[in-house]
Amino acid sequence: MAERPLRIIVAKAGLDGHDRGAKVIARALRDAGMEVIYTGLFQTPEQIVQTAIQEDVDGIGLSILSGAHMTLFPAVIEQLRAQDAGDIVFFGGGTIPADDARELKALGVREIFTPGAPLSQIVTFVERECGRRRALVG
């Protein structure tokens, strides 16, 4: 197990102001012992990935409830690749229909959580995936 706690960014992108879910997730991850950075609203994909690199995070959780997920998730993936940061565990959630979630996962989003997903499931996922990344990358 890693000595220092896992570091996670919880991000909101685009014009979407729905921050209830993002804040709940941020608190749940913090309560599980992680260091959580919440970006606040209206971030661009560039800003999110830049913050992720500066803050040396293990994972990025992106929350989108405005319907713009098919634009913003791929844009973050593109930025991660461009910045050579594809090892950061990228996951997300929001009002995302199952078909779109499948497509996003095929593009490289590690997991998509939809409304009603238990916090414990999200915490377990982040611990496992980011812990694995930490073991590999250090």
Add this chain to the structure above:
Amino acid sequence: MIDRATGLGAEASPEFEAQRAEWEANWTSRGSRRSEPGSGAVDRTISDLPLKPIYGPQDVAHLDLARDLAFPGEFPYTRGIHAGMYRDRLWTMRQFAGFGNARQTNERYHFLLSQGQTGLSVAFDMPTLMGYDSDAPQSLGEVGKCGVAIDSLRDMETLFDGIDLGEITTSMTINGPACIALAQYVATAEGKGTPRARLGGTLQADILKEYIAQKEWIFPPRPHVRIIVDMMKFCTAEMPRWNTISISGYHIREAGSTAVQELAFTLADGFAYVEAATKAGLDVDAFAPRLSFFFNSHIDFFEEICKFRAARRIYARRMRDKYGAKDPRSWSLRFHTQTAGCSATAQQPENNIVRVAYEAMAAALGGTQSLHTNSMDEVMALPTEKSVEIALRTQQVLAYETNVTNVIDPLGGSWFVEALTDEMERQAERYFEQIDEYGGVIEAIEAGFFQREIADASYRYQRSLETKDRVIVGVNAFERDDEQAPMDLLKITAEIERGQARAVQGVRAGRDGARVEEALAALKRACADPSRNVMPPLIDAVNALATEGEIVDAMVAVYGRYTERAAF
């Protein structure tokens, strides 16, 4: 010895007191015997208000019939704002709708009106709500997704094509750029020959709750409130049928607040506008009769009914006693209700039809003036025509078949309902005191007070689902392992976005550029001068075909853009 009880709790006979003592000894003292999931919260509402197993006259003995209840249409309006309530007029069935471009949404409006809907309610997309044109880089992927894209007067004209704006009433949920939407609506109507004085409807225009909960702001709070006061002045003088501003608790609740927080924060916002307008020299009775409110109807049935009753009573008392309103119409709180989007689930979505029906009934029993019933698929996407129709039929069944409309405030006098109504009023008053301690609503926003209270409440609630103290059917109990066949969902294509971007570029190319420049310069001068009203130059700019994004940019140049200190 009194001849008759003046209060709500009747004088009990010695026999009854003996019965009560025995019952309480046997039953009240012990807890619930249930142990399955969902039984961890039998002694509190969904908002954590304490519940007793049973209520009786002793719980309402401090209430006074004349002072606290009176009659419908009479102060303090606990029982309803009209003497005849639904016996005289049913609530307005007003389904919130908007998606894609103005042409598509216009078709949906014609469909809804042909199915018996009685008022329109416009949902705008995120770029429109945030003040960006459809071709702005910030709009990428968002155009037409959460509502209809409106960039210029041309889109507003298409939106209401074939609809008589002198007859229909229209509600527009647009907060930051509400002044622009109002200008576009006036210009659209006048272009069709309907004078502004004949227009009926309302604008949400409640910017304070944006900083508190919904987060669709543009300018900082102080200039934003000045714009709202300008709108109130303008409508008071020129649009006698228009309800200047609808003050909204819906989004506060959706952001995770409790029922009491929704009640208290929304009313506090309302009182802040009253204070701002009176400070700007308006007579309270000149504008207060045309303020209205918008509440959420969540799934805790009785708590919601009590919230609506408490809201009316608090508002009446404060408007009369604190703000000195003399016109009874200034005392009565009129409100629209929408069923709780956050109570709907993506799992087993058909169950949402049932949830909506209960929530709608709570709104009717609480005395709402208009109602939107959510569609079952809204948790996943914008609703399809079929699911919108089911939602509207749910209201029609409630209104025409259940007979809940025939007796006014049928739960009035219930010991439980009266006690809970009173408790919610008391807790709201406690929040008002806290807000006063900050120095007012804007100061409390700047200190992050509301945001913190709501985030705490939403996390507490989420925890209660994790522990299964509370159950949501299909989510943390009674789940299905087999993934159900996906529903047909409404998809907004990228082609809509490209088409809308081309259209706004076409508008810019085809207009008189010098006239636009002149109109925007005049608008900036009005923005910078607190003695002027921004509405007339806004209407000029809209008529010159300045786009929403250009108008917002001009105003931002004067006022700046708000940024929030992010915290969780």
